[in-house]
Amino acid sequence: MSIDGIDVRIPQQGHAIAGNPFSSHKFAGKCALRYEIGVDILAGNVVWVEGPYAAGKYTDLTIFRTSLIHWLDPYERVEADDGYIGEAPQRVKCPSSAANPTENLAMQNRVRSRHETLNGRLKNWEILKQPFRHNILDHGDVFRSIVIITQLSIENGDPLFQVDYND
Amino acid sequence: MTEPTLDDIIIAGKNLQNKSGRAVGATGTEERAFREFFGTSPLVATVLWNKMAARDIIPAEGEINHLLWTLHFMKAYPKQGVACSMAGGTNGAIDPKTHRKYMWPFIHAIAELEPFVVSTIVT
Numbered sequence: 001m002s003i004d005g006i007d008v009r010i011p012q013q014g015h016a017i018a019g020n021p022f023s024s025h026k027f028a029g030k031c032a033l034r035y036e037i038g039v040d041i042l043a044g045n046v047v048w049v050e051g052p053y054a055a056g057k058y059t060d061l062t063i064f065r066t067s068l069i070h071w072l073d074p075y076e077r078v079e080a081d082d083g084y085i086g087e088a089p090q091r092v093k094c095p096s097s098a099a100n101p102t103e104n105l106a107m108q109n110r111v112r113s114r115h116e117t118l119n120g121r122l123k124n125w126e127i128l129k130q131p132f133r134h135n136i137l138d139h140g141d142v143f144r145s146i147v148i149i150t151q152l153s154i155e156n157g158d159p160l161f162q163v164d165y166n167d
Numbered sequence: 168m169t170e171p172t173l174d175d176i177i178i179a180g181k182n183l184q185n186k187s188g189r190a191v192g193a194t195g196t197e198e199r200a201f202r203e204f205f206g207t208s209p210l211v212a213t214v215l216w217n218k219m220a221a222r223d224i225i226p227a228e229g230e231i232n233h234l235l236w237t238l239h240f241m242k243a244y245p246k247q248g249v250a251c252s253m254a255g256g257t258n259g260a261i262d263p264k265t266h267r268k269y270m271w272p273f274i275h276a277i278a279e280l281e282p283f284v285v286s287t288i289v290t
Contacts, residue, residue: 046285047285048285049281049285124206124242125206125241125242125244126241126242126243126244127240127241127242127244129244130244133244138271138274138275140278141274141275141277141278142241142274142278144277144278144281144285145241145274145277145278146241147281147285148215148277148278148280148281148284148285149206149207149211149215149238149277151284151285152207152211152214152215152218152284153207153208153211155214156208156210156211156214157208157210158208
């Protein structure tokens with residue numbers, strides 16, 4: 001499985017400075033919620049959604065350690081970017097990990113760029129692109145609804161691009 | 168309620184796009200217009216409805232139109248007035264309370280499909 005975090009804007013809560021629990025570095029310190037998404041590498045399906053978390057307080061790695069890591073089988077690892085290097089190489093395969101073979105880099109890059117394609121599809125929905133104007137408690141359901149619709153699109157004629165992976 | 172067909176969804180979509188009186192264009196063009204408006208294809212909207220129906224989680228008094236209002240709301244994220252004008256289609260704007268009454272339950276119902284659609288089978 002490949003995993004990555006995605007930040008989604010919410011109305012500003014307090015100042016846009018480091019230390020604000022909702023402050024997202026992806027939006028110049030403005031407030032956001034963070035979700036973790038997992039994609040099945042071979043089939044290209046969305047197989048994991050976790051969140052929402054406050055983007056300033058929970059890093060990608062913290063979210064991974066909070067939940068998904070406990071669901072992995074013994075010796076099972078996920079493909080991720082360098083934000084997850086704290087769990088490499090035991091639980092995560094990161095490009096910058098010292099244990100990562102250089103010959104795998106191109107293949108891993110394709111897996112991660114496909115993941116960004118998925119993030120792009122989610123951000124095609126204005127409700128995830130604009131700051132969320134409704135009850136923040138409804139945000140999780142809105143995000144999940146869009147992930148479900150996107151997964152149904154993947155299953156019904158609009159798949160993510162195929163990647164070859166053997167490691 | 169009987170399960171809607173793909174054509175039912177397409178016709179309901181055309182109604183909401185204020186195109187009900189016009190001739191149907193090329194399939195590709197119609198589908199692109201539908202996607203632009205509702206964020207996904209008529210086929211996926213049909214599958215979505217059927218999955219909710221199979222698990223009996225369609226909100227009370229929910230209709231195809233309400234599902235399409237919900238999809239349009241998430242796709243365009245308009246302010247209240249714009250959303251209500253669109254949801255009325257050719258009949259004029261609907262009441263904002265009516266819009267909220269159906270839209271949020273549909274969002275929650277779609278989210279309930281997570282264990283059935285976002286699979287836990289990992290390779």
